Amino acid sequence: MAARKVTEPKKPATKKTPNKKSATQAQVAQPKTAPAIRKATEPLKIGLFVGREWSWPPAFLEEVNRRDEGVIAEYMKVGGSRMNEAVNYRVIVDRISHEVPYYRSFLKNAALQGVKVVNDPFMWTSDDKFFGASVVDRLGVVSPKTVVLPNKDYVPGIVPTESLRNLTYPIDWDGLVEYVGGFPLVLKDAHGGGWKEVYICHSMEELWHHYNHCGLLTMIIQEFIKWDNYARCMCLGQEEIHVMKYDPSQRKYHAEHDFSPALYDRLVKDSLTIVDAFGYDMNTAEFAIRDGIPYAIDFMNPAPDMDVNSLGKVHFDWMVAHMADMTIKLAKSKKATRDRYYWGKLAKETEK
Ligand SMILES: Nc1ncnc2c1ncn2[C@@H]1O[C@H](COP(=O)(O)OP(=O)(O)O)[C@@H](O)[C@H]1O
Numbered sequence: 595m596a597a598r599k600v601t602e603p604k605k606p607a608t609k610k611t612p613n614k615k616s617a618t619q620a621q622v623a624q625p626k627t628a629p630a631i632r633k634a635t636e637p638l639k640i641g642l643f644v645g646r647e648w649s650w651p652p653a654f655l656e657e658v659n660r661r662d663e664g665v666i667a668e669y670m671k672v673g674g675s676r677m678n679e680a681v682n683y684r685v686i687v688d689r690i691s692h693e694v695p696y697y698r699s700f701l702k703n704a705a706l707q708g709v710k711v712v713n714d715p716f717m718w719t720s721d722d723k724f725f726g727a728s729v730v731d732r733l734g735v736v737s738p739k740t741v742v743l744p745n746k747d748y749v750p751g752i753v754p755t756e757s758l759r760n761l762t763y764p765i766d767w768d769g770l771v772e773y774v775g776g777f778p779l780v781l782k783d784a785h786g787g788g789w790k791e792v793y794i795c796h797s798m799e800e801l802w803h804h805y806n807h808c809g810l811l812t813m814i815i816q817e818f819i820k821w822d823n824y825a826r827c828m829c830l831g832q833e834e835i836h837v838m839k840y841d842p843s844q845r846k847y848h849a850e851h852d853f854s855p856a857l858y859d860r861l862v863k864d865s866l867t868i869v870d871a872f873g874y875d876m877n878t879a880e881f882a883i884r885d886g887i888p889y890a891i892d893f894m895n896p897a898p899d900m901d902v903n904s905l906g907k908v909h910f911d912w913m914v915a916h917m918a919d920m921t922i923k924l925a926k927s928k929k930a931t932r933d934r935y936y937w938g939k940l941a942k943e944t945e946k
């Protein structure tokens with residue numbers, strides 16, 4: 595039998611007809627037009643959220659306002675926020691949303707409206723010391739070896755035999771401790787800050803003792819770096835790095851540093867890598883230096899210490915002047931926190 599030649603019926607050319615969807619469908623598909631973020635009125639505004647700190651905020655506001663650049667800075671006031679409400683600020687500097695969660699929600703909405711939020715509330719929400727160590731390690735910054743541990747305790751309602759079936763038990767303590775180089779090691783809160791829940795452990799007994807008291811926290815153990823020098827770098831706008839010598843035992847900065855030019859360059863380069871990766875515009879990156887190699891210890895500090903008493907006058911003045919430079923520059927730019935996110939691109943489309 596001769597093979598039958600099967601010819602595909604020609605598809606009718608798809609005609610671009612006007613949308614014949616039902617009214618309801620059309621309503622669903624129609625993107626909501628976002629409110630205008632701000633009219634092109636001057637002056638541009640920088641808003642400030644602060645906690646108890648007293649020295650830096652007024653100095654910063656005064657510095658911005660006295661420059662007469664068409665940009666003004668002021669404390670913000672909020673109290674109950676409507677969805678998609680317009681935010682009449684070009685830049686917001688956030689120093690406290692880690693302790694006032696309502697501010698964090700407000701700032702996420704502000705980011706959606708096109709505001710440049712310093713620091714990015716989305717990154718801040720998701721940063722932790724274990725993820726951070728893995729990221730920087732990938733990017734060529736030297737990190738102490740780090741392990742994240744299963745939690746010690748759980749919220750009520752967790753039934754270990756049913757709720758924790760994905761956990762292996764017991765924990766391979768010997769193997770994990772060996773990975774970080776044995777004792778001493780550092781046990782610390784993966785989400786911590788301000789030296790809370792940081793323990794140097796010299797034995798398994800000490801490690802277990804502190805771990806057993808860590809409750810609901812997610813803890814990491816980390817290789818202890820016996821440093822011979824220590825640096826803290828203030829990183830502004832993902833481009834400016836102010837390298838400082840720091841004394842962790844006193845929690846004080848030195849006015850001068852004694853780093854070799856090669857080490858200095860390395861600290862700048864590593865700090866830039868870090869802020870580029872995490873998108874922080876106001877951050878300190880802390881490095882323990884051993885045999886000339888900087889180990890990134892604590893590099894996600896989105897509300898870095900700016901107190902005149904710990905910084906000293908020289909660094910404090912630098913911080914005030916350069917925070918003013920950066921925020922004025924950002925206010926005049928088109929930069930927006932949402933530019934880093936897919937939802938941000940979609941939101942921007944609705945404003946065209
Ligand atoms: N891996 C480490 N090796 C040596 N010292 C460390 C290490 N991790 C932390 N430290 C010391 O503990 C201090 C507090 O730890 P850090 O990670 O900065 O916690 P926090 O975020 O609470 O400031 C550091 O400034 C450093 O002096």
Ligand SMILES: [Mg+2]
Pocket residue numbers: 788789880892
């Ligand atoms: Mg620290």
